[in-house]
Amino acid sequence: xxxxxxxxxxxxxxxxxxxxxxxxxxxxxxxxxxxxxxxxxxxxxxxxxxxxxxxxxxxxxxxxxxxxxxxxxxxxxxxxxxxxxxxxxxxxxxxxxxxxxxxxxxxxxxxxxxx
Amino acid sequence: xxxxxxxxxxxxxxxxxxxxxxxxxxxxxxxxxxxxxxxxxxxxxxxxxxxxxxxxxxxxxxxxxxxxxxxxxxxxxxxxxxxxxxxxxxxxxxxxxxxxxxxxxxxxxxxx
Numbered sequence: 068x069x070x071x072x073x074x075x076x077x078x079x080x081x082x083x084x085x086x087x088x089x090x091x092x093x094x095x096x097x098x099x100x101x102x103x104x105x106x107x108x109x110x111x112x113x114x115x116x117x118x119x120x121x122x123x124x125x126x127x128x129x130x131x132x133x134x135x136x137x138x139x140x141x142x143x144x145x146x147x148x149x150x151x152x153x154x155x156x157x158x159x160x161x162x163x164x165x166x167x168x169x170x171x172x173x174x175x176x177x178x179x180x181x182x
Numbered sequence: 183x184x185x186x187x188x189x190x191x192x193x194x195x196x197x198x199x200x201x202x203x204x205x206x207x208x209x210x211x212x213x214x215x216x217x218x219x220x221x222x223x224x225x226x227x228x229x230x231x232x233x234x235x236x237x238x239x240x241x242x243x244x245x246x247x248x249x250x251x252x253x254x255x256x257x258x259x260x261x262x263x264x265x266x267x268x269x270x271x272x273x274x275x276x277x278x279x280x281x282x283x284x285x286x287x288x289x290x291x292x293x294x
Contacts, residue, residue, distance in 0.1 A: 071224075100281050110271065111185075112225070112285040158224050168213075168280040169238055172224030 069094045071161050071173035079179045080149055088144045088176045090159030096120075098164030101135065101142040106156040106175070118142065120164070149180045184208065186286035188274050194292045200262035203289045207255070207276030213237075214251055215283065216259050217273040225273055231257065261291075269293045 070093040080086045092101065103115040116126065118135050126133045130147045146153055156177045160170045187206040195201050207214050212233050217225035228247065230237040233254040242249070246265070251257040261268055271290045275283040 102281060104283075109287060111287045112273070112275075112283070114282050114284070117281050160224075162281055168277075169227055169230065170225075170281065170283070172226070174222070174224050 069096075069099075069161055069163065069171045071159050071171055073159055073173035073176050075176045076174075077177040077179070079181065081181050082151060083148050085145060085147050086149050086178065086180075088146075088157050088159075088178065090142045090144065090173060092140050092142065092159070092161045094161060094163065096163045100162045100164065100168070102160040102162070102170065103133065103142075103144050104158045104160060104172075106158065108155070112158070115144075146178075149178075151180050151182055154178055154180045186274055186276055186284055188272075188286035188289050190289055191287065192290050192292075194294065195264055197266055197293050198263040200260065201264060201291060202258055202260045203272050203274075203291075205257045205259070205274030205286060207257070207274070208278075208284055211276035211278050211284070212254070213277045213280075214257050215273075215275040215277075216249055216257070217275065219271045219273055219288070221270070228259070228272075264291075264293045266293050 072091045099120045101118045104112045106112045132145045134143045156175045158175045159173045162168045214231045216228045219225045228242045229239040229249045231251040234251045249259045271288040273288045275285045277283045
């Protein structure tokens with residue numbers, strides 16, 4: 068069965084600190100996809116990134132970066148120089164490679180960035 | 183571009199009553215999802231439509247929950263009769279590219 072574990076329930080940092088959100092997944096599929104979504108206080112989940120299981124290249128987008136390691140079944144998310152606007156709940160998600168793209172979400176990590 | 187619209191934003195009902203939530207996806211998005219998000223948990227897929235056909239409803243409690251997607255556009259999720267454990271936020275999402283979901287703000291249900 069597929070499973071996503073986000074062991075960090077809540078993280079609090081001071082603005083400008085770097086912070087890494089951990090995500091560990093379980094799947095028997097050889098083809099799968101990993102995602103990160105952000106849920107700000109407004110409640111609307113926002114898509115951040117999708118990676119497929121054959122692409123382990125790390126990705127950077129502005130202050131955001133993602134580290135995908137198949138050897139440890141992890142897909143960690145780092146925010147560099149955090150800002151107050153980064154405060155939100157962040158969800159990691161996994162889907163298999165069939166056509167349905169059914170997303171299995173982790174329980175989320177609440178990030179609080181203090182001024 | 184207009185986002186995913188949901189209504190109502192909030193609903194309070196007594197247990198055993200019925201409730202309906204409405205969703206209007208982004209224009210042109212063929213895939214529509216309903217997720218249930220219980221406080222402190224990640225969203226859980228209830229049902230997925232591709233146009234007006236059901237792709238996955240394996241986690242939909244079919245004895246009390248029903249959903250339809252009219253003409254492959256708007257969708258309605260109904261709960262009848264509601265239980266206390268149905269208290270949650272019901273999120274509608276749509277997508278054009280597989281996996282890249284656009285979510286609405288959700289409908290928060292409180293069952294007393």
